Amino acid sequence: MATKDIAASRAAKGRAPHRRNEDARLAILGAADELLIERGFGGVTVEGIAARAGVSKQTIYRWWPSKIDILLDTLVEEADRRLKIPEDGAVVDAVRGYLRALARFLAKDDAGEILLALLGEAQHDAETAALFHERYLDPRRARERALLKRGIAEGELPAGLNPDTTLDALIGPIVYRALTGTKVSRPFVDALVDRVLEPTG
């Protein structure tokens, strides 16, 4: 979120003394994303991003500690925009809709590819794991948890239901299928919701 803080503080003070080049920032995020899609994670190199974005390596290192952070910037922005946690309506329906959107995000969205790549990289590198939790998994989980808690509070879900257990039981299979390259069909998602959320249905 360093990026945003900088932008914010700049805006707050009403001036941009030695201002960051927004064009360069977007070119870098875009180049990293494109390289990931075109060549896979191994093809995402700082050297390659710099070349494609028409930017010097130093400009990248000035603003991001590593290429992981670049990908995380895109993931967070895109997931916030395209994978919203619903806030109104019946909770079970909201969850079903959210999980369908998650399946679509993982299968069809470039940022979904980033999510899988970062989850993969987190297995190799503790620092990536920490950042990934801090900037993506944990904030999102907080909002997902709030949704389920509302369902419990409103009596739509059983009082004894453990939100995190439930969320992992719902999200886990979808992500696992994405990780193993298996199609995540709508019936698969729906059956999951039926079994996990409505066991006495």
Add this chain to the structure above:
Amino acid sequence: MATKDIAASRAAKGRAPHRRNEDARLAILGAADELLIERGFGGVTVEGIAARAGVSKQTIYRWWPSKIDILLDTLVEEADRRLKIPEDGAVVDAVRGYLRALARFLAKDDAGEILLALLGEAQHDAETAALFHERYLDPRRARERALLKRGIAEGELPAGLNPDTTLDALIGPIVYRALTGTKVSRPFVDALVDRVLEPTG
């Protein structure tokens, strides 16, 4: 294709004239595993394996196309030995036992660490993904599927149950928790089995 001739003559004559050095093989598998545990996936380099195993790089490249294959060798051997698919008894109990063993394998076994690392690397590299399916995921899934099919055939599980959907719903949450560094407790596993396998309970 001298190689094939050799293999052929070996098979034909039932002997192995220029036999592979088993000590070196074990030293290499062991070194790769140790490096993964000690330094993470990034610390597993062919150079490092060679140094630790007291072996030349050429000996590694002679027998394994890549370091992925080295890790897969260990994973397959260890999983076959320590993560057996049960073949007798009540199917639901067998599945529960298998999933508990899986949780333990992922949390405590060096080979479990390999499994997570390879699943991670599969997100970065299509060739790894293919190898991982071919040598680990697919053969194992075949045996897991057979277990559930027996449950259906014997009437213990509902006739309409889809084995692959069910298996992903069971394994997915456990693996997802392991991937995100969350503890996989025994109650978590048991609750999963209860909800997914006995929804009408």
Add this chain to the structure above:
Amino acid sequence: MATKDIAASRAAKGRAPHRRNEDARLAILGAADELLIERGFGGVTVEGIAARAGVSKQTIYRWWPSKIDILLDTLVEEADRRLKIPEDGAVVDAVRGYLRALARFLAKDDAGEILLALLGEAQHDAETAALFHERYLDPRRARERALLKRGIAEGELPAGLNPDTTLDALIGPIVYRALTGTKVSRPFVDALVDRVLEPTG
């Protein structure tokens, strides 16, 4: 000659934008030379030069296509400095002095060792032979030839004397002795000049 072009353009523009590190250059030339003297041509490896010069291999490959070019750089610089072709005075005396200097250069100077090593390597490798001609033998021969031509023009040497034949007859024995590890004494050089250059004496 890339080296010289760079230096030239730098001088021309009066600045050095992404300037080559002169310290590194000298360390590399020195390390190559030292290794040749200490361990022979086989001991001159890019890896070894890099280690001794405290430089990365990439820095070497950035500026020199091969280790031959490194040795040639030193040879050309040192020969230009310490094995000058005389430009004034009586030609026969000048030649005698030059050949004595050549004998000394081959026997006592580190760069003389390089000359012999490159002449040796030229027997193994056509590219080395071409480079050796282009950067050392041919330019030097041009200046040697000019010296003899002056002698002919000024009447000090017979009009019918063929400069290249004469030069090979003078230089050949000295180089041959150096190549075969035979001492090249001053009387040997003087006798050579007497017989070859003053046959009617």
Add this chain to the structure above:
Amino acid sequence: MATKDIAASRAAKGRAPHRRNEDARLAILGAADELLIERGFGGVTVEGIAARAGVSKQTIYRWWPSKIDILLDTLVEEADRRLKIPEDGAVVDAVRGYLRALARFLAKDDAGEILLALLGEAQHDAETAALFHERYLDPRRARERALLKRGIAEGELPAGLNPDTTLDALIGPIVYRALTGTKVSRPFVDALVDRVLEPTG
């Protein structure tokens, strides 16, 4: 081919149980020579010789300490056969004939190529230098010296003539031209003999 020939001749002779195989020896010498001509010194590898001669590497290492010794074997045999030191007749004529033969040997004979390659390698490696002297240069020089000494003894050459100086003055230019890829014409050789051996002509 070579392999089969060996097998065939062995079969023909019945067998050659525990003695050195002359066919293999010739195949090895021939293969080394061919590789030198076809691919240059760098292309002469023990691995390559073994493959071409249809022989195992071990067989080569059993009989020759290095590939240098293989080439020396060929050089010595061929030079003895095709570059004889004349033993009768007028000494000056004999020397002239010998030097013409030397020029031809260096330019046209495969073994001449070996001579230049070994002289080159002697610049890189002291052991090669020692072997080259011991097996080729020194014995030959002894016979060349004897020829000149006969000329002095018989009064055909001046009493004060130093044989080694003279020989280096004669052979040096021819070898130097060969080493630098310059044509060694018959007039060049003749002029050399005239100037060096008959200075008062």
Add this chain to the structure above:
DNA sequence: TTTTAATCGAGACGGTACGTCTCGTCTTAAA
């Protein structure tokens, strides 16, 4: 209007690991 300070592109640098190559030694089984 001039500083002045942080940006930017370019790219050299010391490193590490890659995957390939050839070396010379060692091991096996057949002839």
Add this chain to the structure above:
DNA sequence: TTTAAGACGAGACGTACCGTCTCGATTAAAA
């Protein structure tokens, strides 16, 4: 016992990126 076959430890090759660093040049605020 010698052979062909070939596995082995060793180590150099030339390449790709890493992350750091120094240049000029640009540019916009502050002086």
